[in-house]
Amino acid sequence: MPIQEPVKFDGFTPVIKRGSYYGISPDQADNEIEFDREAGYALLKTLYEQYGVDAEIDFLCEYTCDGRGWDEYYSGQIDFAVLYEERYRNWCRVASTITANDIRVTFLNKRDDEIDLDSLLSRSGKTLTKYGNLGREILLPAKTIKTRLEAVQKYPDDEVQEQAITLYRSGEELTKSNCSDTTMWGKPFRSTLYIRLNTAEYAESGEVDEGLSISLPLNDTPEQPLMYVSMPDVDIFSGKLIVDISGKISYEFGQCGHIRSINAQTVKIIVGETVYEVASSLAGDCGNDLEFSIHEEYDVLKFEGNIDVKMDLLAYVGEAYGYIMPEEPCPEFFSTREANLTIDSGSYVRFDGNSQYSDTPAKLYLIHESLSRIAEHLTDGALTVKSDYYGRVDSDVHKTSEDGRASLRAITNGYLVRQAVMTDGTTPKMFVSWKKLFESLQAIDNVGFGFEAGGVIRVEPMEFFYKNDVIMTCDGINEHTIKFDTESNIRSVKTGYKKWLSGEYNSIDGFHATREYHTSVEKAVVAKEYLSELIADGYAIEATRRRQIADNLKDWQYDNDLFIIDLRRGTTSDNVIEVNKGATDTGGTLIDPDTIYNARLSPARMAMRHFAGITRGMPPVYRRALMFGASEGYSTARMRAQGNYVIEKNAIVENQDISVDDFFNAAELLLDVSAEIMTFKYPIKPYEFRHIREHPYGLVDADGRLGWLKELEWETGKETANFTLILKR
Numbered sequence: 049m050p051i052q053e054p055v056k057f058d059g060f061t062p063v064i065k066r067g068s069y070y071g072i073s074p075d076q077a078d079n080e081i082e083f084d085r086e087a088g089y090a091l092l093k094t095l096y097e098q099y100g101v102d103a104e105i106d107f108l109c110e111y112t113c114d115g116r117g118w119d120e121y122y123s124g125q126i127d128f129a130v131l132y133e134e135r136y137r138n139w140c141r142v143a144s145t146i147t148a149n150d151i152r153v154t155f156l157n158k159r160d161d162e163i164d165l166d167s168l169l170s171r172s173g174k175t176l177t178k179y180g181n182l183g184r185e186i187l188l189p190a191k192t193i194k195t196r197l198e199a200v201q202k203y204p205d206d207e208v209q210e211q212a213i214t215l216y217r218s219g220e221e222l223t224k225s226n227c228s229d230t231t232m233w234g235k236p237f238r239s240t241l242y243i244r245l246n247t248a249e250y251a252e253s254g255e256v257d258e259g260l261s262i263s264l265p266l267n268d269t270p271e272q273p274l275m276y277v278s279m280p281d282v283d284i285f286s287g288k289l290i291v292d293i294s295g296k297i298s299y300e301f302g303q304c305g306h307i308r309s310i311n312a313q314t315v316k317i318i319v320g321e322t323v324y325e326v327a328s329s330l331a332g333d334c335g336n337d338l339e340f341s342i343h344e345e346y347d348v349l350k351f352e353g354n355i356d357v358k359m360d361l362l363a364y365v366g367e368a369y370g371y372i373m374p375e376e377p378c379p380e381f382f383s384t385r386e387a388n389l390t391i392d393s394g395s396y397v398r399f400d401g402n403s404q405y406s407d408t409p410a411k412l413y414l415i416h417e418s419l420s421r422i423a424e425h426l427t428d429g430a431l432t433v434k435s436d437y438y439g440r441v442d443s444d445v446h447k448t449s450e451d452g453r454a455s456l457r458a459i460t461n462g463y464l465v466r467q468a469v470m471t472d473g474t475t476p477k478m479f480v481s482w483k484k485l486f487e488s489l490q491a492i493d494n495v496g497f498g499f500e501a502g503g504v505i506r507v508e509p510m511e512f513f514y515k516n517d518v519i520m521t522c523d524g525i526n527e528h529t530i531k532f533d534t535e536s537n538i539r540s541v542k543t544g545y546k547k548w549l550s551g552e553y554n555s556i557d558g559f560h561a562t563r564e565y566h567t568s569v570e571k572a573v574v575a576k577e578y579l580s581e582l583i584a585d586g587y588a589i590e591a592t593r594r595r596q597i598a599d600n601l602k603d604w605q606y607d608n609d610l611f612i613i614d615l616r617r618g619t620t621s622d623n624v625i626e627v628n629k630g631a632t633d634t635g636g637t638l639i640d641p642d643t644i645y646n647a648r649l650s651p652a653r654m655a656m657r658h659f660a661g662i663t664r665g666m667p668p669v670y671r672r673a674l675m676f677g678a679s680e681g682y683s684t685a686r687m688r689a690q691g692n693y694v695i696e697k698n699a700i701v702e703n704q705d706i707s708v709d710d711f712f713n714a715a716e717l718l719l720d721v722s723a724e725i726m727t728f729k730y731p732i733k734p735y736e737f738r739h740i741r742e743h744p745y746g747l748v749d750a751d752g753r754l755g756w757l758k759e760l761e762w763e764t765g766k767e768t769a770n771f772t773l774i775l776k777r
Contacts (some may be wrong), residue, residue, distance in 0.1 A: 062146075064123075064741055064760040066774075069490065069507065070513040071498020072744040072757075074152040078086075081107075082143045086362060092126065092142045093133070101129045107146050111734050119735065124324050151430040151500050158426045159483040163289070163684060165421055166478060174428045178186075181414040183478070186615070188465065189627055190404035191590035192640035194554040195284055197351075197399040201391045203294075204453065210388045213297070215239045215363050236362060243293060243357040269519040284351040287401015291317055291357060294341040295391040299363075310338045310363040312386070318356040330359075348401065355397055363387070397524055402640065405594050410465050412458035413478060413611060418444045422482045423505055437495065446504075453509075453693040454493055456615035456625065457486070457738055459582065462606035466595040469742050488580040491543070491651055492612070494657040501742075509662060512745070514756050519735065519746035521589065522771070528728035528750065530775070536665035536723035537571035542653035542659065547609060548585035550679060555587035557638050559702050561681025563651040563676035569666055578658055582612040586645035590612070608697035616645045616691050631687035633699035638685055638719050647689035651679075652702045653727065656695050659706065664777070665723035672718070673707040720777035731771040737762050746775055 067073040084088050095103040105126045110118040124129070131144040132565075161171075166183055168176050183743065206762075297310060311331035317324040330340045343359065392500035420433035432445050439448035439457040470476060487506075489495055497507045506512075506593070544562035549555050556761055562579065568685025595604045631638070631647040634707035638644060643657055655674055663672045676683075683703040688696060696713045708714050728750060740760060747754045748771065755773030762769045 055624050059368075061203065061381045061761050061763050064744060064757065066513075066744075066756075066758050067496075069486075069498075070496025070510055072741075074499065079147060080143045082141050089140065089142055092128075092131065092144070096128055096131055096142075096364060100126075103128045111510075112705070120738065121617045122266055131598070142594050151427045155423060155426050155431055155505075159486075161426060162479045162481050163422045163425045163477055164477050165418055167425070170425050172318055172428050176421070176429060177444070179417045179421065181417045181444050183413060184412045184458075184625070185409045186412045186613075186625060186627070187407050188410050188593055189407050189629055189734055190283075191593075191629075191645060192402050192404055192643045193587070193590060194639055195287070195399075195401050195403035195555065195556070197249045197284070197401075199355075201323075201395040210390050213239065213387050213389050215361065215387055231262070238363070239361050241266065241359040241361050241389070243359065245333060251287075255383045263382075267372070276484055280724055281406035283404045283406075284399070285349060285402055287348055287351070287403075288402075289317075289319060289346045289348045289351075289355070289398055290396075290398045291344045291389060293343055293357060293397070294339075294397040295341045295389065295395065295665060295719075296337045297361070297387050297389050298337040299387040310361060312338070312340065313362050314360045315342060316358045317344060317346070318354070318358060319346075320350075320352040320354065321694065322348075326686070335613050347413040348399065351399060351401065355399070357397065379536075381570075404643070406589070408467065408593050408596060409416070409458055410462075410467065410477075410593075410653065411478070412615075413439075413459045414455075414615075415457045415459065416455065416458060417444050418480065418485065419482070419505075419507060421619040422480065422485070424701070427503075431503050431505055433507055434500070437493070437508050451617075451692070456617070456628065456691075460611050460613065462592050462604055465589060465592040465606075465611060466484075466604060467603075468595075468607070474606075482611070483507045484581055488582040488610075489611075491580040491649050492584075492654055492657075494578075494580070494654075509657070511716070511732050514719050514721060515747070517746045518749050518754070520728045520740060521605070521741045523751060525728045525730060525751050526765075528726055530724055530726045533665075533723045533725045535772075537569065537572045538574045538576055538662055538665055539569070540567075541576040541578065541655065541662050541674070543578045543654040543658065544580070544680075545584055546579050546581055547583050547588070547606075549588040549591055553587055553591055555585075555682075557682050557685060558585050558587045559637070559650055559682045559685040560585040560646060561651065562678045562685075563655060563683065563702065564677040565655055565662075565706065567663065567666060567674065568670055572665065576662065578654060580612075580654075584612050584649045586643075586644040589645055612646070612649065614648050614691070628691045630690050632690060633686070633688045634697070635686045636702075638687065644687075647687055648691060648694065650685070650687075650689075650702060651697050652706065653689070655706055656711065660719040660721060664721045671707065673705055675705050676703050679703060721756070722777040723773045724771045724775040725758065725773050726750060726753060726771075728771050729768055730771060731767060732762060733767060737769070745767045747776065 049706055058172060065073050083092055083679070089133050092105065096103060105124075107124045107126060108120070109123070110120055120252050127145050131142060132388055133142045134140065168178055209223060217664050231471045263555055278661070299310070309331070315330065324344065324346055324627035326342060326344060329774055330338060340359075416433065416573040417436040419435070420436070424430040434446040435452065436448055437452045438457070439446055441447060442457075442634050450660065459480070461478055462489055464478065468476055469524045486495075486497065494510045495507055496510055497505055500506050542562055542564045543558050548561050560583075583606065589608060592604065592611075597603075601627055607610075614628045615625050616628035627645065628648070629645055631644045634641040634643070646703065659672075659674065662674060666672055679702070684703040686699055686702060688694065688699040695712060698710075700706075702709055708718060712719070730750075737760075740757070744757055750771070753775060757771075759773045760769055760770040
């Protein structure tokens with residue numbers, strides 16, 4: 049029957065479409081609907097004049113078959129952003145399109161908005177439920193850092209610097225000196241000399257942090273050690289100590305007698321309370337300077353306190369008893385004698401070892417609650433997030449029957465990791481947008497999202513959105529087209545993280561950078577990137593933790609960045625959540641495997657989670673594999689991650705090729721999604737359209753060819769649908 053108002057509804061074509069995030073987007077309808085009769089025209093015109101594009105008018109169309117009750121045919125909202133008016137003499141109309149009528153569109157339009165995860169008020173002022181897993185305090189354990197402690201003799205402009213040292217009388221016994229034709233007698237002089245270098249530096253990679261650098265003057269005062277650790281709560285251990293010092297001790301003739309010889313009877317290197325005695329003694333020839341060179345290496349299991357190099361010097365001084373110089377008589381005794389010490393430029397004491405900073409608490413925000421809180425903020429609580437993948441048995445929203453595979457993950461920011469306090473004494477905020485968080489998680493886990501009934505945003509891995517149950521059978525299709533999806537013609541893919549630490553510490557085994565892989569399809573042209581804005585690098589986390597030592601008023605490069613941290617249930621109680629650290633089967637490729645962060649989130653494992661989508665365009669005769677091409681950061685790290693739901697069957701290396709054989713459970717991740725797209729027309733009833741809309745992720749049987757819905761355009765007036773399917777491999 050003719051439709052009087054709205055006009056053109058018989059040509060109305062709602063569209064169901066799979067988005068880039070795998071889930072089905074809200075129904076779309078590009079056709080215009082016209083209102084030219086008095087009631088419809090006046091209503092739209094009045095509301096637009098009052099509210100502009102924020103005006104809301106629901107559109108509901110229902111159908112009935114033989115009077116057996118009414119079912120929804122289509123529902124939506126008038127889109128006032130594209131509303132326009134036409135006038136011709138005494139005739140006028142307004143026209144617009146229909147879009148989905150629920151809060152989903154509002155949510156999608158606000159995905160870029162930053163949300164304060166601690167705030168309990170939505171954008172419109174609605175009070176939200178407090179979640180205990182947002183801002184939950186969790187202890188961040190130590191990450192071992194390769195450490196260099198170093199004290200180096202540096203002369204400005206290569207100017208040699210001498211330091212006077214004092215030799216004191218050591219006893220009353222006269223000592224005979226036979227170093228020349230003149231035999232002389234005198235009482236010996238003695239001194240204990242603690243060798244000092246003119247700089248002492250604490251650095252993790254040879255670069256000195258301004259806040260940790262100290263300068264030690266050259267002197268013989270044992271209260272000032274040659275080198276020491278000035279950072280509190282740092283444990284330094286398991287390394288090699290190298291002492292490489294050379295120089296000379298010189299002296300001058302006195303008016304009456306002179307120093308005839310000098311030697312170092314003992315040389316000791318003292319590390320904390322441990323004393324290492326140098327085997328050889330040093331002595332100068334009669335009347336000559338004492339030139340010395342010390343080169344010693346020691347394996348040190350523990351470094352606590354100070355490092356000193358100690359010399360016991362003994363000088364034999366000739367004094368001419370009964371021998372009178374022409375100028376003036378000599379006094380009978382000298383109480384002291386002076387000598388000069390010069391340490392060669394470049395002399396050094398160095399300790400290369402490992403360091404750990406004590407564990408520190410930080411506020412962490414678990415992924416499931418974070419995603420849901422963002423949605424609630426943007427929609428006044430109308431939408432929440434449900435996820436079997438990120439959800440837990442103790443989730444604050446939509447509890448699951450068991451912990452999901454990625455349920456124990458959390459985010460935080462640099463301010464919170466280093467426990468910074470703002471100028472006004474407040475705790476820093478935790479801001480994040482849905483776009484930034486979700487797209488970063490999509491890069492790591494290959495997740496998507498879609499909308500479900502009851503105000504639910506479903507966030508799950510890719511395979512959730514490609515189910516194997518058949519939702520519709522289309523028999524006797526008149527004609528169809530099958531073509532290759534050019535977007536699946538993938539040549540290369542880059543996985544990993546946009547940020548990681550460089551230049552702060554000796555992070556030579558930091559592997560949370562980027563990897564590049566390529567397929568074996570010679571004529572492939574598409575390059576993909578799955579790069580996360582979250583920081584997973586353990587060195588970046590550790591460097592940020594250690595900023596608590598430095599001046600807390602200084603800015604830090606990662607203050608406003610987001611970190612992701614892999615967690616686990618406690619070893620003693622499921623109620624405890626702790627950092628999931630460590631990896632096994634590392635083959636010596638990691639400095640300290642027991643303390644690494646985020647092994648399950650490495651770039652190679654990210655590529656494994658995207659494996660099905662990347663290789664979908666490979667012909668069936670090809671072996672499904674990704675060939676390693678290039679990398680940034682450390683790519684030879686070998687390990688098997690620890691914890692539940694490990695993706696790899698055995699230890700993998702970050703620069704290895706990836707094949708089906710590397711997966712612990714290949715069937716779980718290797719979807720049979722092909723690169724072929726099938727299009728056809730087929731009659732469809734209103735109830736069939738409704739069924740597909742409610743179950744959009746199942747298979748459509750098209751004359752025996754199975755495929756998942758990519759797009760469905762329904763021509764309502766003709767009761768015909770244009771199907772676009774992603775065929776099963």
